[in-house]
Amino acid sequence: MNLGGIERLRDRAVEEIRAAVDAAALESARVKYLGRKGSVTLLMPALKDVPPAERPEVGRALNALKIAVQEALEARKAELQTQSRGAGQPFDHTLPGEWRGLGTIHPISRLIERASEIFRAMGFTVADGPDIETVRNNFDALNTPEDHPSRDPSDTFYLENGDLLRCQTSPVQVRYMEAHPPPARIIAPGRCYRRDTPDATHSANFHQIEGLYVDQQVSLADLKGDLTYFARRLFGAGVALRFRPHFFPFTEPSVEVDASCHVCGGRGCRVCKQSGWIEIAGAGMVHPNVFRAVGYDRHEVVGYAFGMGIERMAMILYGVPDIRLLYENDLRYLTQFGAGV
Ligand code: PHE
Numbered sequence: 555m556n557l558g559g560i561e562r563l564r565d566r567a568v569e570e571i572r573a574a575v576d577a578a579a580l581e582s583a584r585v586k587y588l589g590r591k592g593s594v595t596l597l598m599p600a601l602k603d604v605p606p607a608e609r610p611e612v613g614r615a616l617n618a619l620k621i622a623v624q625e626a627l628e629a630r631k632a633e634l635q636t637q638s639r640g641a642g643q644p645f646d647h648t649l650p651g652e653w654r655g656l657g658t659i660h661p662i663s664r665l666i667e668r669a670s671e672i673f674r675a676m677g678f679t680v681a682d683g684p685d686i687e688t689v690r691n692n693f694d695a696l697n698t699p700e701d702h703p704s705r706d707p708s709d710t711f712y713l714e715n716g717d718l719l720r721c722q723t724s725p726v727q728v729r730y731m732e733a734h735p736p737p738a739r740i741i742a743p744g745r746c747y748r749r750d751t752p753d754a755t756h757s758a759n760f761h762q763i764e765g766l767y768v769d770q771q772v773s774l775a776d777l778k779g780d781l782t783y784f785a786r787r788l789f790g791a792g793v794a795l796r797f798r799p800h801f802f803p804f805t806e807p808s809v810e811v812d813a814s815c816h817v818c819g820g821r822g823c824r825v826c827k828q829s830g831w832i833e834i835a836g837a838g839m840v841h842p843n844v845f846r847a848v849g850y851d852r853h854e855v856v857g858y859a860f861g862m863g864i865e866r867m868a869m870i871l872y873g874v875p876d877i878r879l880l881y882e883n884d885l886r887y888l889t890q891f892g893a894g895v
Contacts, residue, residue, distance in 0.1 A: 555600050560615045563593060564622050571626040580630055587623050594620055661891040662761055662880060665868050666743045669763055672787045673741045676780065678765070681740040683726035685747070686717050691725035695847035696804040711747050719747035722861055723764035724804060727840075730766065731848035736855045737769040743864070754876040761864035768840065768850070768857030774807070777837055777858040781811060785834075789816050789871060796831060805838025805859055816870040824875050832870050835862040 567587045574580040587594045597616060604612045659667075670680055683691075693705055703709060704721060711719040726742035742764040750756040767776065778797060785793050794814040802808040813834045815826035822828040837860035842852040865877050872891065874880060879887055 555597060555604060555612065557612065557615050560597070560612070560619050563597075564619045567594065567619075567623045568626045571623070571630050574630055574634075577631075577634060580627065580634065584627055588620070588627075594623055658889045658891060660880075660888060661868050661872055661874075662864055664891060665864055665871065666761065666763070669784075669788065669862075669864075669867070670741065670743060672784055673763075673765070676783070678739050678741045678767075681726055681730045681742045683720075683723070683729050683742060683744065685719060685745055686713065687720040687725045688717055691728045692718055692720050692722070695728045695844065696724055697841050697843040697847070698803045702803060707749075709749050711749060720744075721748050722746055723762040724859070724861060726764050727766045727804075727844070727859055728848055731768070731845075731850055736850055738857070739767050739769075741765045752878060754878070755866075755869075757865065757877050757881060759881075760877075763862045763864060765837075765860040765862070766840070766857060767859075768855050770855060772839075772856050772858055774809075774839060774858065777809075777839075777860065781835065781837065781860065785813055788867065789813065792819070794820070797837075800836065800838075802836055802838055804841050804844050805836075806841045808836065808838035811835040811837055811860070811862075813867075813870060817873045825869055825873060832866060833863075834866050834870070835860050837861070 567583070570586075571580065571583045574583050584592075586592055589595065597619075601609065601613055601616060674680070689705075692710075693702070698705065710721045713719075723742050723744050723746060726740075726744070730740055730742070731738060744761065744764075746760055746762050748758060748760075750758050752758060765780075767780070778795075782795050785795055792814075793816065796812040796814075797809045798812065800808045800810040811834055812831035814820040815823060815830055815832055817823050817825045818830070820830040822830050826832050837858065840857040840859050845852040845855065845857075865880060868874055868880060869877065
């Protein structure tokens with residue numbers, strides 16, 4: 555073995571590899587030179603017979619030979635692959651493209667965005683709070699009596715450390731007022747959790763938008779006006795709201811708010827359970843005990859608060875007959891909401 559021989563072998567191998575017409579010819583060239591009994595492979599053990607003085611140089615030449623053959627193989631392989639994909643052929647515009655599947659925004663997220671936009675235009679800012687809350691923020695500071703049924707572990711999810719998964723977005727009122735002096739004008743969209751058995755209108759995991767407006771002169775008329783304006787912007791000018799007296803520990807007086815059914819226009823259908831109305835919110839004037847708990851002077855300020863059910867509004871807006879459709883992650887259903895609100 556000498557340097558000249560190694561060089562000739564390299565030239566021969568590279569030439570043969572470059573001439574390989576297809577993958578099979580390329581493979582047999584690889585076996586011929588680099589296979590277990592290939593001529594390059596067989597040269598390697600012969601290095602020990604080279605006189606020691608020449609061994610380093612011959613060793614380097616052998617390495618270079620092997621690398622040159624490997625590189626030639628790779629290069630030809632890439633060339634053959636591009637050829638088989640038709641490179642160099644005229645581009646065929648009629649071939650179907652590769653469809654990656656474009657994501658769409660979930661109807662709940664879309665609705666939160668749209669509702670926030672409307673409230674922002676009305677002068678509200680968006681506040682936020684955690685899903686895991688203290689009993690104090692979720693119940694105590696909201697004037698909820700010790701024996702109120704919503705505190706029961708059969709209604710609310712408690713953690714081992716005594717905290718809970720908030721069953722409403724109302725604790726954000728507490729957090730916000732404790733961190734900011736009055737006036738306050740916020741909404742707080744977010745996730746809520748209740749031990750409800752899922753059915754067409756209930757889910758253990760749902761969303762609310764909390765609203766809070768506190769200032770020196772705020773009245774129930776403001777609440778009615780603001781919610782009506784909001785509903786008209788969201789559902790369209792034809793929507794009617796109905797305010798029914800109700801009870802919440804943290805508001806006095808309290809109301810429940812129904813919207814006329816957007817799906818049937820109030821005539822009665824499956825979505826509104828033939829009543830023509832769908833409950834969308836609980837609301838009322840902030841209870842003095844809540845102001846006391848957060849350190850606001852109840853003689854200085856008044857305010858209203860509301861909590862709207864986002865799924866309910868989605869059902870009205872999109873005509874969703876069953877709340878579970880929003881959570882089953884069936885893309886055939888969810889991708890229908892691709893465009894606009
Ligand atoms: N937190 C109440 C609920 O989840 C709704 C509500 C919010 C009522 C604010 C009044 C004021 O039912």
